[in-house]
Amino acid sequence: MVQIHPYINFKGTCEEAFKFYQSVLGGEIPYIGRYKDMPPSEDAHAMGEVDGEKIMHMSLHVSKDTVLMGSDIGGEWAKHSVEGNNVQLSINALSEDDAKKIFNGLSAGGRVTMQMEKTFWGALFGMFTDKFGINWMVNYDYNQQPK
Structure with a gap:
């Protein structure tokens, strides 16, 4: 059976939010990936030092079956993100x-x-x-x- 998890986008506060959620909900954060860790791409713009520290992906395993996932967004994606539409459903x-x-x-x-x-x-x-x-x-x- 597939799993469906919430995926939340932030405008630079993903890590802070997830540490807050962890302090309330408990659980483990097994992975934090930053944009600076991405391999270079021919069509990607050079990542600034500040943007490189933003979160590309992280997850909070709240229980065996529940994982909250998220990332920081920027550039063109940020223009379309407003409170209320910054959540996706992620299917594994x-x-x-x-x-x-x-x-x-x-x-x-x-x-x-x-x-x-x-x-x-x-x-x-x-x-x-x-x-x-x-x-x-x-x-x-x-x-x-x-x-």
């Missing part, structure tokens, strides 16, 4: 085929913001807004961890 698929099926099915009639593609972090990943205005992320990790 069980196979590459499931990820593609879910992505293609739920994005039908909507707007794809990032095509499904293999990523540097070892996953197949894509993002879209469905025809009802809900923001989604679909992820399949190639190195699945046994549950």
Whole structure:
């Protein structure tokens, strides 16, 4: 069965927010990835020192089945982020085929913001807004961890 987790975007306060959430909810933060840790890309702009410290991805494992995920956003993405629409639903698929099926099915009639593609972090990943205005992320990790 797939898992669906909330994914929250912030404008530079992701790490502070997650440490606050952890202080209230408990749980573990197993990963904090910063933009400066991303491999260089031909089409990416040079990352400034301040932007490089922002959070590319982090997660708070609140329980065995609940993970709160988030990142800081900037540039073009920040223009479209306002309070209330800064949350996406993130689906972790069980196979590459499931990820593609879910992505293609739920994005039908909507707007794809990032095509499904293999990523540097070892996953197949894509993002879209469905025809009802809900923001989604679909992820399949190639190195699945046994549950």
